[in-house]
Amino acid sequence: MLLNYLNKAVEADRTDPEVLVYYNNALARDKGNYFTLAVVVPADNNTNFAQEILRGVAQAQQEFNNKDGLNGRLLSIIIANDGNGKEPEKAKQVAAELVKTNSLLGVIGHNYSEATKAALTEYENVGISVISPTSSNTLLHKSNVFFRTVPSDAAMGEKLAKYAINNLNLTRVVIFKSTSFFSESMTQEFQNNFEELGGKIVRQVDLTERTLNAQKEVKLSLANQAQAAILIPDRQYTDVALDIAKANNNIINSSKNRKKPGLKLLGANTLYSDETLSKAGKAVEGLIAVVPWFRDAAQAKQYSQKAKKLWKSDVTWRTASSYDATQALLQDLSTDSNRTTILTSLENAKFSVNQTSGYPFKFSSEGERETEPILVQIKGGKFVAVP
Template sequence: GGVRGAGAFNPETPQSWGARGAGDFNSRTPQSWGAKLDPPQPPLIRGEPYSKSPLLRGEPYSKSPFFKGDLGGSQSLKTRPRGAKLAVTLLEHYGVIQTTALTKAVDQLAERGFLDKTKQKITIEFIRRWLIKRYPLQQEILELEKLGQEQTNPIYQQATTQYQQGEITKALGLYEQVLELNPNHFSAIFALAEGYLECGEFEKAVTYYQRAYKVDQIRNKDGLVRSLINYGNELIKQEAFTTATEQFNQVLNIEPDNLLAIEKLLEIENYLENSERLINNTYPSGMTGEFRDRSNPQNLSQGNWLGKLAAAVAIISLVGVAFYKVSTTCKPAEHKVFGIRTVATDSSQTNTSQSISRGDHSLFPRIDNKENIDRATEAFQNQNYNAAAQGFSQAWQANRNDPEFLIYYNNARARQQGLEPFTIAVVVPIDQSESRAKEILRGVAQAQHQFNNSEGLNGRFLEIAIANDGNDRDQAKTIAQTLVKDKSILGVIGHNSSDASKAALPQYDKAGLAMISSTSTSSDLTSRDDNRNVFFRTVPSNRALAKKLAKHVKTQPGLDKVVIFYDAHSVYSDSFREVFKTNFEDLGGKVFREIELNNPNLNITEQVRSLSQDQVKAAMLFPSVEYRFIALDIAKANANLNPNYKNPDQQPLRLFSGDTLYSEKNLKEGGQALEGLTMAVPWFRKAPDARNFSIAARELWQGEVNWRTATSFDATQAFIQALVQDADRKLVLNRLRNIKLLPNETSGLPLQFNNQGERESEPVLVEVLDGEFKLK
């Protein structure tokens, strides 16, 4: 059928270029080109209800607030057109362009007796009230889009198809054709406004956004501000300071407290004042030319003066980088991912779009405070980053332990700065373990919050894209492929499990995208080419953890004979088993038996009892995340072993493990059965080195944090240290290889990587005593 009105588009139709802008494109089709404007929405530019329109009050247009001053041109009220033209003139304030059909419509209403002789007032009160109820003004304005739909609809649909295929330039040309046929096709206007902003044609973007803003102020406010800022920056570089000033003043008319616009106006003013002083050969201190020349040996010759002028313009241009770097021309078969850089279109990204978010949707199931969260994510989608930041801040204040809200809050702040944010991704296992995912995110969020609160790097803030792979190998690979294609992403923190990391690493390897895992400890994780290594980790490897544990176990009296419980199908678990066994036997110990936790015929009680009878004194619990509950069952079965008359020497096994069981959740579930368990872990909050970070984290999160939070903080700090103003993937990767972070810049230990990307630090031994983790 024909082009349907706003709010009623086919789901496959791109929606809201006007509602989503330069910072928020993803691989899916943009949502809501035809922004939904159904009531209740603040209807008029002045925020007045529909019923206050003079026509609908039964009053002449001259009483409209729009005609009490010069709000659309220099023409005075006395010289403004009357009758039908006056009616249409009112509509122009709502973004409507006068057409012959509109003028004739007013004339016909008058001919049929619905309007008085002035064609400004509805004559029948009943009809006026009926119109107010059934046909709100702004809703009817949007219906103008349907005029001539037999001609416009095929072209509009073709433009949509071109966009979906990545042919942005061709799509924009087709939308222009739609407007030639129907100047009031608002979906095309929204598309053109956002499209030209995306492709860096800021003057055109301003033109279309100004019309879009009249149609719907709320949804197009940020887009108009963004266009004006970008256009103003462009004019500064062209030294068109007067016109640039006009753009920034328009921004202040919309957002009186917009700091970026204020800053730009001050820069222009200061620059012009300094230029005038140079021209007039005077200095603000009243120095004479002679004294100035003594103070500055460089003469202000014409060439030297021009050089200073060029330098000043260059400085302003650098400070005035566009609101986002969207000035790259969109080429065929390319589009903007998250509105930052152009990348080739690939339909595979659509499959992971719901698994990646920067603030447009929550990745965690939400029940409490859902309405407020939905408002914040919707504001983020619509690029109303002020409202998004406020909403996410309120959500976080209501739940100070939730890192997702703090990350999205800082993402919204990053997009308010006027500069393209630095972006890194973090991949967490939400589907498998929400608690583990949040532990990782807390560290990332804390580092991001700290960096952004310090004004970032030259005003550029850090943005975090959160991805959920559920610790699933296939999903991890798919997520990695999607992240690799998004060129705005400078690096990746993740994945959580060693299995997921192993599945994803080849994708990052091929793309030269740095990957820092804060939790994967398998010794098998390494890049294919040591000379082009992209893999790093802030957690000690299994090699370091198992070696530390093996040495400790062997030094304990009578613990020469041990058993290992492990998951044969887990990269992490099998690696830990192998390294521990090698080191323990090198020290003279003996691994009596290796028992697979994933054996369906495993009888835990019988197995534990038989081990005791075989004089085995200690059990090594190296479960994968998936089999941690089996390890807890083993601990409980072991705790139930008591000496009896048949076996007077039967004693419980001493228990040891790696980091898998190191969590408050396991401590609670294991209870008394875990008493005496000794673990080799990457970090312990009560260690002296960790004290400062632990205090800061406790204050931020209103609770204690664990090693995953600490090592994820360190991973984020490593990326932050690797950032430079013109950072790209190659620069970040090269700088990571040489970073050196001091203890006060990390969670407590110095950080630097060796040639294999391993962290050069010593693991920590922790023991469960009196139901608490304590430093061994």
């Protein structure tokens, strides 16, 4: 009876990953002797992020169960909520509760680096693997149970800095950042690489300042001979970063400045969204962002089309990365899997393109995904790959 109700719920809303997870959980429990994984999402104030992550997990679970799992054993997923994702104590409590489930073999999450860092102690205490699809802070690799399917801030900062110097010939830039774990980390990585290559950071501007005047900050940056603005907001302050882009566009188009170029725009992956296009329009035309995954890249097309068919809409990099994290754990399952075998197997595993969202990968000895970040640019009001 429950399976029938859940099946109807899935058909009623094909965009809801949570219902699909519950349906597959019911299938697994109905059959018995199933595998158990968990996913931790920020479901309180970040429902979009939570759904994006759950879509990747749900898709991998669906494919696994549709193939009758492994030797007839299906997969059940525990969905846990760590609040808004930025409360370390809440994340730690959630992790402590999760690991009490003896059958739990691995964890996908958390979303924010702050939450992942706080929860790691609980996972380390019991030796359970945790794969984050979204936590990119470089400090996290110091844990022996931590893996990630997203490039680190170090990899993304290096990619953006090298392109700025080698391809755009930029030598003087201003960084607009917020005060989050992600933004501070990404800023530091970009700055280290940019300065090592001979560039100079002429200013750093805090996007969280309540009295911030976007037009004034752009003018001051130009007065300091900055050639480009590096926009590194966390998700909470993307609108403020877009205000900087709009102010820059206004200055470029003003009658007094038509002979002077404004700031070139480069940014972090937090600006890679449809909201950037809809909210800022022509002000972000030409912006270059470094991203973990790009759905229109040739390598990603097969997966992105398959995912779009399932969810009835285009998927984001968080969905792709979460799919990869789930697949990594699934590919390491065996008939006698336990937490120790999974952890050991992940350290030596390699995953081909037919097991991922488009790119083959393996984990380094520090749990880093060995992959190159991707550069995209806004052209004609849409994101395109930078050659």
